[in-house]
Amino acid sequence: MAAEPTNAAVPAIEAIELRRSYGTVSAVNDISFSVRQGEFFAVLGPNGAGKSTLMHMLTTVTEPSGGTAKVLGFNVATQQGEVRKLLGMVFQDTALDERMTAGENLHIHAVLYGIARQERAEAVNRALAWAELEDVDKRLVRTFSGGMKRRLELARALMHRPRVLFLDEPTIGLDPQGRRHLWDRIASIRDEGVTVLMTTHNLNEANACDRVAIVDNGKLVALDTPAALIEAHTPGVGATLEDAFLALTGRSLRDQGASGRDQLLSFSKRGGELTR
Numbered sequence: 001m002a003a004e005p006t007n008a009a010v011p012a013i014e015a016i017e018l019r020r021s022y023g024t025v026s027a028v029n030d031i032s033f034s035v036r037q038g039e040f041f042a043v044l045g046p047n048g049a050g051k052s053t054l055m056h057m058l059t060t061v062t063e064p065s066g067g068t069a070k071v072l073g074f075n076v077a078t079q080q081g082e083v084r085k086l087l088g089m090v091f092q093d094t095a096l097d098e099r100m101t102a103g104e105n106l107h108i109h110a111v112l113y114g115i116a117r118q119e120r121a122e123a124v125n126r127a128l129a130w131a132e133l134e135d136v137d138k139r140l141v142r143t144f145s146g147g148m149k150r151r152l153e154l155a156r157a158l159m160h161r162p163r164v165l166f167l168d169e170p171t172i173g174l175d176p177q178g179r180r181h182l183w184d185r186i187a188s189i190r191d192e193g194v195t196v197l198m199t200t201h202n203l204n205e206a207n208a209c210d211r212v213a214i215v216d217n218g219k220l221v222a223l224d225t226p227a228a229l230i231e232a233h234t235p236g237v238g239a240t241l242e243d244a245f246l247a248l249t250g251r252s253l254r255d256q257g258a259s260g261r262d263q264l265l266s267f268s269k270r271g272g273e274l275t276r
């Protein structure tokens with residue numbers, strides 16, 4: 001079920017003065033940017049910077065407090081149905097039903113996204129092959145490793161051939177083998193012309209993207225190619241994207257001032273993995 005082609009000049013994603021507040025907290029504060037169709041785009045930021053909130057607004061999960069966001073020209077606040085058909089998403093919390101098999105999880109997605117009955121079995125098989133999970137399609141998902149679950153989620157998100165894919169820290173919690181394997185799968189999406197917006201704390205992954213947006217305290221503080229960010233913010237031989245990131249966002253630990261609830265939330269969002 002391929003989506004209708006869109007004029008190539010229309011941005012894949014557009015945020016205009018986008019805002020979201022929680023009480024007195026400005027989680028996202030007047031952020032504007034535009035992502036071209038087919039672009040690989042990373043959003044980087046310290047803990048609590050507003051990355052997930054931004055992604056949730058762009059995917060119609062969270063209503064903006066102000067401003068506008070569009071996916072391929074459709075407004076996320078007023079044209080949610082159109083937007084949802086065009087996008088795929090993999091968030092940090094698994095959306096798989098662990099009491100079902102891999103094949104059943106994919107089949108349900110095919111039904112929900114309107115893949116025609118006669119095409120479903122082939123779509124499920126194609127997704128299993130893409131995720132390299134053909135041999136375990138009848139196993140319950142709760143018996144899968146973290147890497148297998150993440151590959152299954154990604155394959156599922158691609159089943160209805162979305163034009164724009166949103167990935168919230170896609171490789172977090174995986175061992176180097178699992179991370180590399182999943183990253184190779186993500187990189188293969190690039191060849192198919194799908195636009196990808198991902199949040200990540202992994203600077204190598206951000207470095208491999210076409211452009212990187214750096215957010216801090218709900219604000220967009222820089223947006224450019226990795227090479228241009230390094231050149232502009234930490235010129236010098238051997239400077240890295242991590243150097244540029246630290247130059248732009250400082251070195252203070254963001255969880256330090258957070259409430260106990262925030263720290264627990266942040267910890268559990270990472271599946272119990274301590275990252276700092």
Ligand SMILES: Nc1ncnc2c1ncn2[C@@H]1O[C@H](COP(=O)(O)OP(=O)(O)OP(=O)(O)O)[C@@H](O)[C@H]1O
Binds near residue numbers: 025027047048050054
């Ligand atoms: N549902 C909510 N209710 C209240 N505050 C929230 C809620 N969601 C996010 N926040 C607050 O908004 C701010 C931004 O949070 P967000 O989760 O978007 O950051 P993040 O950049 O994704 O962080 P992390 O890297 O730790 O996942 C934080 O101060 C957070 O505590």
